[in-house]
Amino acid sequence: MGRVLLVGRLAARDLRRRPATAVLMLLAIVAATTTLTLGLALHGTTSHPYDTTRAATAGPDVVAQATLTRSGAQGPLPVDLAGLDALTHAAGVTASSGPYPYTFAAMTAGGRTVSVMVEGRDQAPAAVDRPDLTAGHWIRPGEVVVERTFADTLGLTVGDTVTLGGKSYRVAGIAVTAAIPPYPSVCWLGCYFGPGVPSGNLPGLIWATRSTARSLAIRTEPLSYLLNLRLANPAAATAFADTYNTTHRAPNAPSLMSWQAISDQDGLLVANEQRILSTASWLLGLLAVASVAVLVGGRMTEQTRRVGLLKAVGSTPKLVAAVLLAEHLAVALVAAAIGLFAGWLIAPLLASPGAGLVGAAGTPPVGLSAVGLVIAVALGVAVVATFVPAIRAARMSTVAALADVVPPPKRRGWLIALSARLPAPLLLGLRLMARRPRRAVLSVVSIAIAATGIVAVQVVHASIDQGIGNSSVLDNPQNNRLGQVMLVLSVALVLLAAVNAILIMWATVLDARHAAALARALGATPQQVTAGLSAAQVLPATLGALLGIPCGWGLVEAVRNGNNLAAPPAWWLIATVLGTVAAVAVITALPAWLGASHPAAEVLGSELA
Amino acid sequence: MTDAGGSPVLRTRGLRKDFGKGEGLVRAVDEVDLDVAPAETVAVMGPSGCGKSTLLHILGGLERPSAGEVMLAGSRLDQMGERALARLRRTAVGFVFQAFHLIDELTARENVELPALLAGRSPRAARRRATELLDRVGLADRAKFLPAALSGGQRQRVAIARALSNDPLVVLADEPTGNLDSAATLDVLRLFDSLRSTGQTLVIVTHDPRIAATSDRLISMRDGAFTGETRLTGSARGARGGLGALAGLEG
Numbered sequence: 001m002g003r004v005l006l007v008g009r010l011a012a013r014d015l016r017r018r019p020a021t022a023v024l025m026l027l028a029i030v031a032a033t034t035t036l037t038l039g040l041a042l043h044g045t046t047s048h049p050y051d052t053t054r055a056a057t058a059g060p061d062v063v064a065q066a067t068l069t070r071s072g073a074q075g076p077l078p079v080d081l082a083g084l085d086a087l088t089h090a091a092g093v094t095a096s097s098g099p100y101p102y103t104f105a106a107m108t109a110g111g112r113t114v115s116v117m118v119e120g121r122d123q124a125p126a127a128v129d130r131p132d133l134t135a136g137h138w139i140r141p142g143e144v145v146v147e148r149t150f151a152d153t154l155g156l157t158v159g160d161t162v163t164l165g166g167k168s169y170r171v172a173g174i175a176v177t178a179a180i181p182p183y184p185s186v187c188w189l190g191c192y193f194g195p196g197v198p199s200g201n202l203p204g205l206i207w208a209t210r211s212t213a214r215s216l217a218i219r220t221e222p223l224s225y226l227l228n229l230r231l232a233n234p235a236a237a238t239a240f241a242d243t244y245n246t247t248h249r250a251p252n253a254p255s256l257m258s259w260q261a262i263s264d265q266d267g268l269l270v271a272n273e274q275r276i277l278s279t280a281s282w283l284l285g286l287l288a289v290a291s292v293a294v295l296v297g298g299r300m301t302e303q304t305r306r307v308g309l310l311k312a313v314g315s316t317p318k319l320v321a322a323v324l325l326a327e328h329l330a331v332a333l334v335a336a337a338i339g340l341f342a343g344w345l346i347a348p349l350l351a352s353p354g355a356g357l358v359g360a361a362g363t364p365p366v367g368l369s370a371v372g373l374v375i376a377v378a379l380g381v382a383v384v385a386t387f388v389p390a391i392r393a394a395r396m397s398t399v400a401a402l403a404d405v406v407p408p409p410k411r412r413g414w415l416i417a418l419s420a421r422l423p424a425p426l427l428l429g430l431r432l433m434a435r436r437p438r439r440a441v442l443s444v445v446s447i448a449i450a451a452t453g454i455v456a457v458q459v460v461h462a463s464i465d466q467g468i469g470n471s472s473v474l475d476n477p478q479n480n481r482l483g484q485v486m487l488v489l490s491v492a493l494v495l496l497a498a499v500n501a502i503l504i505m506w507a508t509v510l511d512a513r514h515a516a517a518l519a520r521a522l523g524a525t526p527q528q529v530t531a532g533l534s535a536a537q538v539l540p541a542t543l544g545a546l547l548g549i550p551c552g553w554g555l556v557e558a559v560r561n562g563n564n565l566a567a568p569p570a571w572w573l574i575a576t577v578l579g580t581v582a583a584v585a586v587i588t589a590l591p592a593w594l595g596a597s598h599p600a601a602e603v604l605g606s607e608l609a
Numbered sequence: 610m611t612d613a614g615g616s617p618v619l620r621t622r623g624l625r626k627d628f629g630k631g632e633g634l635v636r637a638v639d640e641v642d643l644d645v646a647p648a649e650t651v652a653v654m655g656p657s658g659c660g661k662s663t664l665l666h667i668l669g670g671l672e673r674p675s676a677g678e679v680m681l682a683g684s685r686l687d688q689m690g691e692r693a694l695a696r697l698r699r700t701a702v703g704f705v706f707q708a709f710h711l712i713d714e715l716t717a718r719e720n721v722e723l724p725a726l727l728a729g730r731s732p733r734a735a736r737r738r739a740t741e742l743l744d745r746v747g748l749a750d751r752a753k754f755l756p757a758a759l760s761g762g763q764r765q766r767v768a769i770a771r772a773l774s775n776d777p778l779v780v781l782a783d784e785p786t787g788n789l790d791s792a793a794t795l796d797v798l799r800l801f802d803s804l805r806s807t808g809q810t811l812v813i814v815t816h817d818p819r820i821a822a823t824s825d826r827l828i829s830m831r832d833g834a835f836t837g838e839t840r841l842t843g844s845a846r847g848a849r850g851g852l853g854a855l856a857g858l859e860g
Contacts, residue, residue: 411714411755420722420732427726435714518710521671522724523699523775525692601666604710 007319010310011326021295024499025331026338028291029381031492032284033339033374034346039278040370041347050178050263056132059178059259060228061237066099066254067224080252084227087254092240094232097126099225101210103217104203108163109154115203116150117186118164119226120213128228129179131207136173141209143172149477150183150204162206165216169208179228180205181265184476202476227254234259272478273485279456279559280489283449285377287496290446292385294503296328297439298510304396311398321390325383332382336375343374409435424528428519429535432512443504443540444547447580450497451548452555454576457486458568459556466566498587505537505588509595512536516596517603526596533592538585545580549573616683618778618810619645619668624677626663626833637663638674639833645779648808650801652821655830661814662783664830668812669702669781670694682778699728703772707784709764711756717767718743718752724774735774742770746800762793769800779810786820798823 015022053059064087066079081099088096102119121139131138131145136158139145144164146156151174156162160171180186184202208216217223231237237258244256264271310320412434419430433440464479509516516529524532556565626638637660645651653661666672667679670686679686681701686694698704703724711720718739725735743752746766748759756764765785772780782801786794794817802823805811813824821827822841829837 409714416715416719420719420726420735424727424729431714514710515712518712519723519727520695521669521698521704521710522727522771523695523697523702524727525695527692528695528727599672601663601671604671604706604708 003319007322007326010323011330014306014323015327015330021298022331024503025292025295025328026335028288028295028496028499029332029335029378030338030342031496032281032288032381033336033378034342035277035284035339035489035492036281036374036377037340037343037370038347039274039281040367040373041343050266053132053176054178054259054263057176057178058126058128058130060097060128061231061234061259062229062241063179063257063259063262064099064227064229064254065224065257066227066252068222068252078252079223079225080250080254081225083248083252083254084225087227087229087244087256090244092231092233092236093229095127095230096227097128098227100227101213101217101223101225103213103223105164105216107206109156109160112154114154116164117180117203117205118144118213118216119180119205119207120210120223121207122210126228128230129177131175131177133173133175136171138175139172139207139209141211142169143208144169144212145173145175145207146171147180147182147186147205148174148176150206153183153204153477164208164212169212175207177205178259178262178266179226181262184478185265272482275559276460276482276485276489279555280453280493281377283453283493284489284496285381287446287449287493287500288381289385290442290449291496291500291503292328292381293442294439294500294507296324296386296389298503298507304393307393307396308398311396318394321394324390324393325386328382328386329379332378333375336378339378340371340374410437412437424524425531426535428516428524428529428532429539432508432515432532432536433539435515436508436511439504439507440536440540443501443537444544446497446500446504447541447544447584448547448551449544450493451545451576451580452551453490453493453548454580455548455552455568455573456555457490458572458576459553459565460486462566462568462572463556463564466564494583498583501537501541501584501587502591505533505591508536509533509591512595513598513603517598517600520596520600521604526593529596530589530592533595534585534588537588537592538581541584542577542581545577548576548580617644617680618647618649618682619643619812620678620680621668622678624664624667624679625675626660626667626672627675636833638667641677641833641835643668643828643835645810645812647810648805649826650805650811650813650824651826651828652824653812653814653828653830654816654818654821656816659830660833661816661830663833665781665783665812665814668779669704670698671704699724700775701778703775703777703780705765705768705772705780705782705785707787709756709761709768709788711764711767711771713756716753716755717748717759717763717770720756720767721770721774724771728775738774739770742773743767745773746770747796760793761789762796765789765793765797766800769797769804773804773809779812780804782811782813784815785813786815786817794820 064084066081066084068079084099087093100119100121102117104115105118106113107116108114123139125138131147133145134148136145144162146154146162151157151171156171156174158171158173161168162171163169176182183204186203186205214223231240238260241256241258241261244254248254307320310323415430415434419427419434422430460482464476464482512533516533519529519532520526553565553567621641621643624638624641624643625636628635628637639660641664643651653664655661663672667674667686668681670679670681670689674687677687681697684697686697689697711717712723715723718736721739721742722732722735725738726732730738740749740752743749746769748763748766748770751759751763751767756767759767765788769780769782769785772782785801786797789797798820801811801813805825811824813820815821825841827839827841828835829839
């Protein structure tokens with residue numbers, strides 16, 4: 001008990017003595033734990049709003065779709081309306097609505113012409129799928145109702161006028177449905193843009209009268225049909241749809257979608273966010289390991305004499321290691337708590353399913369398993385980063401520790417020989433880098449992680465840009481939200497990597513004080529020494545930035561959800577590498593200059609003393 | 610390398626260096642006038658803390674004076690920018706420190722090569738010069754040894770070889786034997802004596818009278834000021850020249 005108290009007291013005192021280091025360590029781990037909490041909290045958050053919407057709209061359990069098939073062996077096959085009719089009498093089906101005709105058409109609103117899916121509906125409410133009006137009233141002749149996400153994107157409100165097939169229609173209402181995924185996912189059902197229908201945007205959903213839908217189909221496309229089914233056992237909807245789809249293989253046979261599949265599609269926005277956040281949390285976790293390792297390494301250099309004193313008064317190596325671990329585990333626990341709380345606070349902002357559903361996701365629950373995982377990651381970061389220094393401190397000879405002996409730098413003969421052929425700044429930089437290879441590796445890893453994140457974002461953006469209808473006619477709310485999340489995460493990655501670069505630079509400056517002073521005594525200019533110190537950071541940063549390109553691609557490839565990937569333009573990648581190197585050069589310039597401008601006589605003289 | 614005109618290689622007038630302010634002000638160097646002729650060996654002697662090292666740092670352009678003039682080969686050091694001072698240290702000054710200040714991870718030859726590489730010489734020329742200098746200081750067979758594998762005397766000889774790498778006008782030695790035992794001290798002094806005989810200008814700061822006795826001129830320093838000067842003739846340095854004064858060491 002006494003020993004535990006002693007460990008706790010020593011750890012607490014040391015933390016209080018160096019608050020800046022403790023705060024930096026805390027921030028690094030908090031960044032990782034907050035992101036991880038967000039990723040875990042978003043899991044499954046959309047099911048609640050979908051359920052609410054389904055209940056409010058008398059949503060179907062299964063949606064059947066029948067379209068004209070152009071690929072039949074004997075030419076185009078007609079829409080299988082008989083198949084749809086048979087479905088209404090199928091076993092397990094208790095109610096239905098439709099079939100409702102639909103087609104794709106060009107719609108002009110507010111000076112913009114976009115493609116829309118027009119579903120022809122009756123004026124009377126249906127038994128299954130009654131779109132919930134959030135504004136205005138249901139359709140009448142000469143009027144349309146617009147799906148809410150699409151209306152928001154276009155800026156349409158009740159009373160506005162839109163043009164379809166050369167005729168004007170009044171927007172009678174704004175509504176949501178659980179039968180069709182909202183904009184921009186309408187094409188999940190399948191899209192065909194006929195002549196005159198712009199393909200520059202993903203279509204939105206509007207409801208019009210059946211006659212309006214028919215009139216538009218004459219000019220553009222033959223009609224397709226949607227049938228909404230209610231089952232006796234809604235939970236069996238997936239099995240019902242799968243069985244039907246596998247047993248009805250005719251090219252023009254209706255295609256069935258269960259409400260669970262539609263719910264998943266509706267939750268794609270948050271699911272994508274969750275996947276990105278989870279991936280980013282691991283990247284941030286790795287960066288946090290690098291940050292903490294640098295901080296602990298720097299701290300160990302300062303604490304050598306303290307370790308010697310502890311040992312001299314009878315501490316065992318185990319106790320020395322325990323004090324170090326206790327300090328960092330305490331910081332990690334606090335960081336885990338802050339991360340859990342911050343993640344829980346921020347999650348509702350990201351959990352909103354969008355305007356396509358009614359009902360809010362609310363504050364996502366952070367379960368016990370999530371809490372456990374976040375704490376485990378925080379402690380893991382601290383243990384991984386502290387383990388080697390703690391063991392080294394425990395094993396250090398008491399006499400050497402009391403004499404504050406700095407471990408001799410490593411000799412890399414080939415690097416020294418290579419550097420002799422380089423200009424003075426690179427000669428100094430390469431040799432400084434070679435002195436502490438582990439630190440150089442940390443530097444490479446840290447920059448590589450940030451570059452990986454940036455390149456991954458670029459690949460995602462390029463892939464989105466390449467997707468259908470992603471030219472700039474309309475905003476894509478899903479992509480906008482993902483873009484915002486990725487931007488925030490990229491900034492977090494870059495900031496943490498920048499902090500790492502400064503920490504590593506500062507550790508290098510402290511470590512290279514003697515070498516830098518000596519170089520100046522031997523005739524190197526302060527500029528050459530500054531450039532040398534910067535080069536010691538820029539060289540590994542260049543390697544890290546280059547590694548980030550394949551790693552970023554690999555990362556997206558590993559976590560993609562069946563989507564096709566597109567390579568970002570070469571200039572984006574080149575700009576990433578050059579920008580990273582330039583950023584590292586800039587942020588390390590000040591510590592390097594401070595290190596180089598320290599009076600050489602003072603350093604050489606103090607070492608003499 | 611010597612100054613062709615015979616005028617002083619090093620010259621100071623009214624040199625002063627203060628540290629601190631107000632009541633905490635310490636005058637490390639106080640109105641020092643010094644002329645060092647080409648090929649001359651000057652020893653500055655005094656107790657610890659009298660300002661010897663500070664003077665040496667100012668003479669080598671490592672530290673700036675608070676007042677006064679410092680001229681090296683006709684150029685005013687006290688008015689030079691950092692870049693020009695660095696160039697001067699590269700080409701005209703060689704430093705030898707009490708603590709050797711060798712770079713641990715570099716071999717003896719790589720340490721000696723360093724000033725030449727910093728001066729922009731080709732790796733081949735730097736290596737050739739380092740090999741030649743290590744041979745001259747008697748360490749050709751230790752060229753590939755790391756400093757940790759060398760004795761104190763050997764390390765200081767490597768440091769002297771490094772100081773000579775760019776053929777400097779003047780070698781400034783700060784307590785060059787302060788960390789050495791008698792045998793190693795003798796080795797180093799032999800080396801300085803051979804440098805003197807080849808016309809190398811030397812300024813040695815020391816508090817060891819036996820080292821000072823090997824110089825052409827001995828300057829005493831106390832509380833930052835010169836307090837006396839003695840020109841040592843051949844006989845004063847002993848019948849066997851400079852090393853005659855080292856009889857005590859040899860014994």
